[in-house]
Amino acid sequence: MNNLHTLVVGLLWTCFAFSQQPPTTNTHHHCHFEQMMDTNKKKKDLFEHWLKNSVTKYKLTSENEVETILEIPIIFHIIHQGESKGFGTHLGTDRIQEQIKQLNIDFNTTTLNYTGQGDSYPKVRIVFRPTSSYPSGKKMSDVGVNYIDSSKEGWPKGSYSKAFIEKTIKPSTQWDPGKYLNIWVCEISAGILGYASFPIAEGMPQTTEEVSSDGVVIRYTTIGSLSKPYDHTEEGLKFGMGRTLTHEVGHWLGLLHLWGDGGCDSDDHCNDTPSCSGPNFGCPDNRYSCGEEEKIGNFMDYIHDACMTSFSPDQYLRMVYVLQESPNRKGLINREETSMDAQQEETPSLEPTVFPSPVQGDATVGMTLEQDKTYDIEVFAFDGKLTWATKIENSISGHTQIRIPSANFPPGIYWIAIRTGTTVKTVKLSKT
Numbered sequence: 328m329n330n331l332h333t334l335v336v337g338l339l340w341t342c343f344a345f346s347q348q349p350p351t352t353n354t355h356h357h358c359h360f361e362q363m364m365d366t367n368k369k370k371k372d373l374f375e376h377w378l379k380n381s382v383t384k385y386k387l388t389s390e391n392e393v394e395t396i397l398e399i400p401i402i403f404h405i406i407h408q409g410e411s412k413g414f415g416t417h418l419g420t421d422r423i424q425e426q427i428k429q430l431n432i433d434f435n436t437t438t439l440n441y442t443g444q445g446d447s448y449p450k451v452r453i454v455f456r457p458t459s460s461y462p463s464g465k466k467m468s469d470v471g472v473n474y475i476d477s478s479k480e481g482w483p484k485g486s487y488s489k490a491f492i493e494k495t496i497k498p499s500t501q502w503d504p505g506k507y508l509n510i511w512v513c514e515i516s517a518g519i520l521g522y523a524s525f526p527i528a529e530g531m532p533q534t535t536e537e538v539s540s541d542g543v544v545i546r547y548t549t550i551g552s553l554s555k556p557y558d559h560t561e562e563g564l565k566f567g568m569g570r571t572l573t574h575e576v577g578h579w580l581g582l583l584h585l586w587g588d589g590g591c592d593s594d595d596h597c598n599d600t601p602s603c604s605g606p607n608f609g610c611p612d613n614r615y616s617c618g619e620e621e622k623i624g625n626f627m628d629y630i631h632d633a634c635m636t637s638f639s640p641d642q643y644l645r646m647v648y649v650l651q652e653s654p655n656r657k658g659l660i661n662r663e664e665t666s667m668d669a670q671q672e673e674t675p676s677l678e679p680t681v682f683p684s685p686v687q688g689d690a691t692v693g694m695t696l697e698q699d700k701t702y703d704i705e706v707f708a709f710d711g712k713l714t715w716a717t718k719i720e721n722s723i724s725g726h727t728q729i730r731i732p733s734a735n736f737p738p739g740i741y742w743i744a745i746r747t748g749t750t751v752k753t754v755k756l757s758k759t
């Protein structure tokens with residue numbers, strides 16, 4: 328799809344990429360991509376122009392590189408109505424862990440529907456890591472989850488309009504969008520399942536409103552995974568398996584809908600996604616539109632969660648490029664967690680290393696300690712679950728090594744967080 332007919336970009340360069348609608352409103356979804364079609368065409372063109380040549384060049388120069396992991400710290404702001412934890416909008420942490428697991432699986436099974444086309448693409452993995460401390464440096468009791476009781480904020484109960492979310496909820500709860508992917512989870516009005524902000528191109532200015540809008544908003548009933556949907560109602564089985572977040576994070580990393588929010592003349596600027604005349608709903612068979620056969624299953628369609636399977640290689644490449652080069656995305660990757668209060672920050676003398684990695688048996692973490700301090704050493708799994716922990720008290724200054732009993736861990740990616748005072752250093756461990 329190479330048509331130059333461009334889409335959309337929302338007012339304030341926030342493209343409200345409205346996602347799948349509940350089944351009753353399938354026929355007229357509310358996609359602000361379409362409503363805002365011409366309002367920011369100049370900015371949209373600038374973004375695509377910035378991407379067009381660079382992505383191709385990037386693809387060619389990145390071949391045969393060793394595998395790189397791009398890690399994004401994420402924080403879920405759960406806006407609840409004061410229910411007991413685990414009920415209604417007050418989602419339990421187990422659900423968030425399921426969602427994070429699904430998000431990571433989805434971003435790492437990119438070429439399922441596009442066999443043979445992704446072999447020459449850079450070996451880059453996008454991984455989402457739940458943050459383990461508040462911006463103040465204080466340790467979070469629920470990793471990756473910031474609970475916000477709406478009544479304590481003085482907000483009304485019920486569902487929230489986009490205007491209320493943008494003007495009230497986001498500005499008062501957002502964590503630095505240059506350091507975290509903010510995900511707000513609440514009840515959204517008008518049957519909207521989710522929407523996302525769009526990245527910016529090099530040299531593109533941002534207003535205060537655009538900065539405070541940065542992130543993803545999703546309806547609480549979409550939180551889940553393929554194995555543990557939000558619930559087993561008809562809607563839960565259609566849109567409760569966590570794929571709304573996958574779709575919206577796709578927008579957040581610069582992806583457009585497959586149909587380019589127009590007809591056959593519109594484009595999503597990815598060469599390996601066939602032209603299509605509009606969204607698919609439900610769980611249909613492959614179909615012909617715009618003279619090409621569509622491959623049903625792409626995350627950037629409106630189909631049911633269970634029928635989604637993959638991003639295309641070009642979509643993935645676009646996201647990888649945006650993540651590494653967009654001015655409001657590149658600061659997030661592989662960032663160590665430290666206190667944002669420089670006055671309180673202690674000397675970052677830890678410099679942890681882990682070896683061997685990848686490891687089959689036990690691993691060892693080496694680090695440099697200061698005198699008479701307390702160090703918490705915690706190992707988190709891919710989904711944010713605390714897997715193992717230990718503590719060093721009354722430390723003696725100098726280099727030390729800690730054995731991590733990873734022989735007992737299931738294979739996967741783990742993060743080892745070493746915390747002292749307000750400083751947190753993380754190091755990755757790959758268990759095979």
Ligand SMILES: [Zn+2]
Nearest residue numbers: 344345346584
């Ligand atoms: Zn969308």
